[in-house]
Amino acid sequence: MENNQKRIKLTSAELSYLWNTYLADSMSVCVFKYFLQHIEDVEIKTLLSHALDLSQQHLEIIRGIFTHEEIQVPEGFTEKDVHLNAKRLFSDVFYLKYLKHMSNGGLSVNGRILQHIYREDIRSFYSKCLTSSIELYNEVTQTLLEKGLDSRPPTIPYPKEIEYIHKQSFIWEALGKREALTGEEVNQLHFNIQTNHLGSALGKAFSQVTTSNKARNYFLRGSDIALKHVKVFSDYLQYNSLPIPMSFTHEVTDSDEAPFSDKLMMYHFGIMMYSGITNYGAAISASRRSDLVVDYSRLNAETLKFAEDGVNIMIENEWMEQPPLAIARKE
Missing domain, CATH: 1.20.1260.10 (Ferritin, core subunit, four-helix bundle)
Structure with missing residues (x-):
């Protein structure tokens, strides 16, 4: 068989x-x-x-x-x-x-x-x-x-009785803001803060060692975007008096000697961007608050544009291999 x-x-x-x-x-x-x-x-x-x-x-x-x-x-x-x-x-x-x-x-x-x-x-x-x-x-x-190095998602109160939602304001904040986050929303915010901290740290590290000015500016821009996204997500947790995962950019040394080629670093940063896009999509599906959905959607659009700019840099430098393609019948 x-x-x-x-x-x-x-x-x-x-x-x-x-x-x-x-x-x-x-x-x-x-x-x-x-x-x-x-x-x-x-x-x-x-x-x-x-x-x-x-x-x-x-x-x-x-x-x-x-x-x-x-x-x-x-x-x-x-x-x-x-x-x-x-x-x-x-x-x-x-x-x-x-x-x-x-x-x-x-x-x-x-x-x-x-x-x-x-x-x-x-x-x-x-x-x-x-x-x-x-x-x-x-x-x-x-x-x-x-080793005491992981950051668990925050805990929330255990349900003590069955309750049903009676107001549409559970979703639409304009009709009466729901301050409390659901457990899924808390988890997604916590997770996406952590992934953006990794992106920011890698962006800083790669910007120190790359030999390409375009790549350096791209990595720095990516690091700044990641920190901006962290701020947006952290505000939700902070408003609800929930702990925020810490950055680990300080775990990057001051070395300016490149361990990887520019091609590898650009590819690595690219797959992280597309992973982030997938994560934001999952967060949208898990969120019931309309303000969260709006924020994830606009940040996802920003990430998509940023990822496209990275692809253009890779194509310009011939760092991107062509993937398997279907037959172009019209040609």
């Missing part, structure tokens, strides 16, 4: 997801190899080594599938995109927080991908990717908690 499955051509979804996964994992291999050059904490080093091993396994499997199907393997990112002897740019704490967000992204992306996969061997691959993302996420979260 497996051999019969492998004779079935990959669907557009399967081909595209494998192609994108290859690029992302080839980037991760470069990033993790550099991180491992500057690591002191033994527990964090073990987690980084585990993450590196998973990414390398994924690359090997996808190369095998593409070779069997006679598909051109993308270049992705290689040894020329990482400078292992560059000075330390991040602290051990940053590495751990980075792993938390990357494994979180793996949960989201692999779960979404699986919904569109039909061929048995590809389903098996992404099922294993999801399982390994769950394992890594749990290991990283437990380590963060044990």
